[in-house]
Amino acid sequence: MQRREDPLPYMQQLPLFKGFSPTELEVLSTVFLVRRLAPGDMLFKENEASASFAIIVAGSLESFKELPGGRRLELGASGAGGIVGQKALIDGKKQMSMVKALAPSIILECNRADFLRLFKADSPFAYKILDLVITDLSHRLRSMDDILDKMLSDPSKTLTSVLDALAQVSGLLGDGETEEQDGVKKYHVDI
Amino acid sequence: MDAKLYANLVSRIPLFQPLKPEELDEIVKFSKLMRVQPKVTVLKEGAPGNAMFILVEGKCAVLKAIGKGRGQTEVATISAPSVFGEMALIDGAPRSATIVTETQSVLMQVNLNSFNALRKAGKPAAFKILRQLSGTLAQRLDEKVERLMEFYRNPEKNMARIEQLFLSRQMSQD
Numbered sequence: 192m193q194r195r196e197d198p199l200p201y202m203q204q205l206p207l208f209k210g211f212s213p214t215e216l217e218v219l220s221t222v223f224l225v226r227r228l229a230p231g232d233m234l235f236k237e238n239e240a241s242a243s244f245a246i247i248v249a250g251s252l253e254s255f256k257e258l259p260g261g262r263r264l265e266l267g268a269s270g271a272g273g274i275v276g277q278k279a280l281i282d283g284k285k286q287m288s289m290v291k292a293l294a295p296s297i298i299l300e301c302n303r304a305d306f307l308r309l310f311k312a313d314s315p316f317a318y319k320i321l322d323l324v325i326t327d328l329s330h331r332l333r334s335m336d337d338i339l340d341k342m343l344s345d346p347s348k349t350l351t352s353v354l355d356a357l358a359q360v361s362g363l364l365g366d367g368e369t370e371e372q373d374g375v376k377k378y379h380v381d382i
Numbered sequence: 383m384d385a386k387l388y389a390n391l392v393s394r395i396p397l398f399q400p401l402k403p404e405e406l407d408e409i410v411k412f413s414k415l416m417r418v419q420p421k422v423t424v425l426k427e428g429a430p431g432n433a434m435f436i437l438v439e440g441k442c443a444v445l446k447a448i449g450k451g452r453g454q455t456e457v458a459t460i461s462a463p464s465v466f467g468e469m470a471l472i473d474g475a476p477r478s479a480t481i482v483t484e485t486q487s488v489l490m491q492v493n494l495n496s497f498n499a500l501r502k503a504g505k506p507a508a509f510k511i512l513r514q515l516s517g518t519l520a521q522r523l524d525e526k527v528e529r530l531m532e533f534y535r536n537p538e539k540n541m542a543r544i545e546q547l548f549l550s551r552q553m554s555q556d
Binding site: 287331 | 472473475501504506509512513515516517519520522523524526527529530531534535
């Protein structure tokens with residue numbers, strides 16, 4: 192049976208875990224599982240139950256939704272220190288997007304039940320994570336409002352221009368463009 | 383906190399159900415209790431959000447503007463006990479509607495600065511409320527992403543809809 196890799200050294204690398212005592216970190220290390228992902232490995236699938244979330248130690252993961260005809264809508268990428276799978280922290284409802292490794296990645300995965308146990312025990316770490324997630328959600332909601340608002344601001348543009356504008360406004364948070372790669376047409380919308 | 387008031391708030395307002403009595407007391411401690419006459423504007427559409435309100439007694443009307451200078455229309459009624467303006471605790475975004483008392487009412491105002499002090503101090507009361515509100519945030523984001531997805535799934539079909547929405551917006555602004 193494979194020995195479980197100790198998450199503590201990875202936790203000590205991340206700003207998220209700063210300010211906690213060695214004892215607190217020891218307790219927290221029991222709820223995290225170290226996972227290594229190769230490029231292309233799927234972490235979460237759209238519509239599956241949100242059973243866990245992950246903190247990225249190294250590498251990067253992308254979030255996207257699949258469209259008909261082999262297209263996809265990219266929703267952004269996260270690197271070291273980022274959190275993916277926030278739904279597990281909030282309501283455990285179904286995942287709204289796919290999450291896949293873009294590069295060789297190391298993540299710390301925590302299941303929803305363990306997080307809820309921490310939260311119910313008034314864990315400062317659980318509060319810190321929730322604080323980050325809520326701030327992130329709030330920013331993303333505002334970005335979406337801006338994107339949808341721009342869509343309605345000038346419909347006299349041609350259809351191509353509308354799609355270009357959609358890709359362009361994703362520059363609110365990063366570079367946005369449409370591209371075709373390996374036969375898959377991608378639209379980037381960073382939220 | 384008055385035991386009867388606590389029982390009433392906790393049992394009927396989902397936002398407060400995860401809170402223990404002493405935690406609800408912390409929220410109530412820095413709240414301002416107000417007795418308000420009918421036809422008083424509690425929140426104004428477009429104004430910055432800096433407080434959450436708990437309607438303890440009475441009834442309020444929810445009004446939205448129907449166009450520049452064209453007045454407002456009533457879109458809903460809120461009866462006690464309930465909460466409104468709670469999203470201000472997360473981001474202080476402008477109010478999405480106007481709230482006016484319809485009857486003599488009792489309101490508790492929970493100020494954003496005071497709530498943030500609880501949040502900064504790591505108080506469970508603040509985080510239990512935030513966790514409840516995060517569900518609403520996540521749902522709104524999902525709905526908006528889905529709206530965007532609809533346009534990408536059928537861009538040609540949805541161009542007509544975009545134009546219609548634009549025209550509606552233009553009319554409401556005239």
